[in-house]
Amino acid sequence: MKVVLFCGGQGTRLRDYSDQIPKPLVPVGGRPILWHIMKYYASYGHKDFIICLGYKGEAIKQFFLDYDERVNNDFVFENGGAKIDVLQSDIQDWRITFVDTGQNTNIGGRLLRVREHLDGEEMFLANYADTLTDLDLDAMIQGFSATDAVAGFCCVKPPYSFHLVSFGNDSRVAQISDVKDSGMWMNGGYFALRPEIFDNLHEGEELVIEGFERLVGQKRLYAHQHESFWTCMDTFKEKQALDDRVAAGNTPWQVWKDD
Incomplete structure (x- = not known):
């Protein structure tokens, strides 16, 4: 399946990095977080990517144009460099479509702008460019495929501790509790989508707000816990x-390490 990656945001809360490079190129252990996400999808066999560009999109293009398998992997060097055998490949069998989707476009708008690149797809995947997980992607896709849902996504419990407060009529605190004990779940990205999503999303709308709210009303939104x-x-x-x-x-x- 094709994988749409939303890479156009400015990453303002990572200002020390995003002033120089776009957030998807911020390194994690020496590699851009975008590389980790794409490597994750590729390990499940999904190697046809559509990258929605925006802020400093040219830097993402240049990263892949300059990508050298020999620098990023182990290799055997012989005859003074006349013969170089790369021992493994990262991206050789990847197909990447780069699309400028605008500097200030929201996620819903970015998805709409790559619609033509998804023609003929019965289902496709999509994701943010800043989340990592060990989600069993096959299991989520299988669960989604067994429904008539238009969209599905990975939902997770809040990873951090913070307190929820409820009030009585006199503004005094009636209850205080940790969000981790609340039973709440949150959107974790890693979307699976059918083409009907484009019938439920209009220009200027946000995918997870207006788009998903319509699907909730139709009972056609799937969540994988x-x-x-x-x-x-x-x-x-x-x-x-x-x-x-x-x-x-x-x-x-890094589920690919288990392969």
């Missing part, structure tokens, strides 16, 4: 936590 590893990279603290995981060899999202 995932309780294992999931994280986003919105802040420097979250980026540092991912780097620490790489340094410790604790990288559950």
Whole structure:
């Protein structure tokens, strides 16, 4: 299946990096987070990507234009460089379509702008460019395929602790609780979509707001509950936590290592 990746945001909460490079190119353990996400999908056999570009999109194009398998993988060097045998490949069998979807376009608008590249697809995948997970993608797709839903997504429990507060009539606190104990779930990305999504999404609307609200009313929105590893990279603290995981060899999202 084709995979649409939303790579146009400015990543303002990672300002130290995003002033120089777009958020999808912010490195995690020496590799852009976008590479990790694409490698994840490729490990499940989904290697036909559509990248929705926006802020500093030219930098993402240049990253792939300059990508050298020999630099990024182990290789055997012989005869003073006359013969070089790369021992494994990262992206050789990937197909990537780069589409400028606008500087300030929202996610729904970016999806609409790549519609022509999805003609003929019975189903396709989509995702943000800042989330990592060990989600069993095959299981989610299988569950979604067994329904008549137009859209499906991975939902996760909030990964961080913060407090929810409810009030009585006099503005005094009636209850305070940790969100982790609330039973709430949140959108974790990793979307599976059928072409009918374009009938439920209009210019200027947001995919997860107006688009999904229509599908909720039709009872055609599917959620796959995932309780294992999931994280986003919105802040420097979250980026540092991912780097620490790489340094410790604790990288559950790198499911391709099990292949």
